[in-house]
Amino acid sequence: DAMVIQNPRYQVTQFGKPVTLSCSQTLNHNVMYWYQQKSSQAPKLLFHYYDKDFNNEADTPDNFQSRRPNTSFCFLDIRSPGLGDAAMYLCATSRVWGVYPGEQYFGPGTRLTVT
């Protein structure tokens, strides 16, 4: 089945140690998103790629970066994780064309713990 895959599902990292989360999709969608969801809160968009165009949200900390080497893969890099970065990180994709904002398909998320 076509889907959005996130690896790993659980990631533990140390304070200040760089970490990379990965997302892949078999849907061939042109837009990929990264969301952060802290406990008992709603998902919050960090950034998204429209094809190769990177769109950063104004309040996303510089500590968070992303790469999209091809259509299928997208990575979230946290350069120096702090305790406040512990959260569920959700990847999503959508196929956007014309003026209609397409439905987003979410992966299962990666739960990041910072020790």
Place this chain on the structure above:
Amino acid sequence: DAKTTQPNSMESNEEEPVHLPCNHSTISGTDYIHWYRQLPSQGPEYVIHGLTSNVNNRMASLAIAEDRKSSTLILHRATLRDAAVYYCILIRQGAQKLVFGQGTRLTINP
């Protein structure tokens, strides 16, 4: 982005219909109304969307007020699996991103 207002929580019984309200009084003519839900320990999933007319799909129905200032997501026969947080989100024509509010936590009693 136009704001939506939803009740924090609702409760219903299994096999009964559920009506989840959403107010969006500042909606613009080019805003689509999308609903997503998030089951426990899972990523959100798309439920339904509409612009002006009522919509039905295999998961739910969406009833949109004539003035578009409110909408209601209808689950016709709730099951335990429908227990989730339901998000009502407005997305402007041409926009690419979702802005999640706090949503409604739906509890289904057996």
